[in-house]
Amino acid sequence: MNLIETEAVVLHASDYGESDRIVTFFTLASGLVRALAKGARRSRERFVHAFEPNSVVRLSFRQRRGLAWVESCRLVEGNLGLRSDPSRWAYAGLLVETTLRLHPENLPNTQFYALLCGALARLGTERDPVNVAALFLVRGIHLVGGLPSLESCGQCGRKLGESSTWTLSLGAGRFACQAHGLNHAGAITLDKGSAILLHAMLQGPVEKIWRFRLRKGMASEIVRAAAAWVEEQSGQRLKSRRALNCVMDPRWAEECNP
Numbered sequence: 001m002n003l004i005e006t007e008a009v010v011l012h013a014s015d016y017g018e019s020d021r022i023v024t025f026f027t028l029a030s031g032l033v034r035a036l037a038k039g040a041r042r043s044r045e046r047f048v049h050a051f052e053p054n055s056v057v058r059l060s061f062r063q064r065r066g067l068a069w070v071e072s073c074r075l076v077e078g079n080l081g082l083r084s085d086p087s088r089w090a091y092a093g094l095l096v097e098t099t100l101r102l103h104p105e106n107l108p109n110t111q112f113y114a115l116l117c118g119a120l121a122r123l124g125t126e127r128d129p130v131n132v133a134a135l136f137l138v139r140g141i142h143l144v145g146g147l148p149s150l151e152s153c154g155q156c157g158r159k160l161g162e163s164s165t166w167t168l169s170l171g172a173g174r175f176a177c178q179a180h181g182l183n184h185a186g187a188i189t190l191d192k193g194s195a196i197l198l199h200a201m202l203q204g205p206v207e208k209i210w211r212f213r214l215r216k217g218m219a220s221e222i223v224r225a226a227a228a229w230v231e232e233q234s235g236q237r238l239k240s241r242r243a244l245n246c247v248m249d250p251r252w253a254e255e256c257n258p
């Protein structure tokens, strides 16, 4: 069994048995990896703050059938800015769950790794976390093959500049001009500028997408629709759903205040 040394993002950790933990990482070398950290609950010194969700670590592990085996894990970046703000934490939860549910295990994807790392770092620091979340979701869904082409209308071939509004339906896998737009729940209505921006955002290197700025309402609509789509795809409600509703929808505010 080869020892693999790589950088990784901690997505999820849970206790296992008396003394172990099962940790899911998104690694630079091997993509999504589920691994057993033997003795992690007993020996805190061996893995100091190493399994905090949303942090970046230096990991070495052995690949096996089923669960991988953590040899060592050292914290590199804790992304502490996320922890002090419930809305940033909620968006980070959505990004992590989207990754867990959409990305296959043990399939390297360096672009997705760069996207996830960049998004978590910026979610903790940027003024507009919903913009960061929306950019991550569109590019991330594109990277796992879940986004229809935003080049032109899927029905008539009309180009982006030739229609004043567009609709994007993740569920139907369709992108359509004003004349062929879908009018069902979950379809995102985009003005021409936003459609052109999203299309441009998909072209360049992943590291460069964070300069794109969506209109605030637009970013929220994308996040809502993408979250619903992830739930539909996985057949399960998102664990971050309640926190997200609190952050995004004033109708939920009462339930959110203790």
Ligand SMILES: [Zn+2]
Pocket: 153, 154, 155, 156, 157, 158, 176, 177, 178, 179, 180
């Ligand atoms: Zn059309």
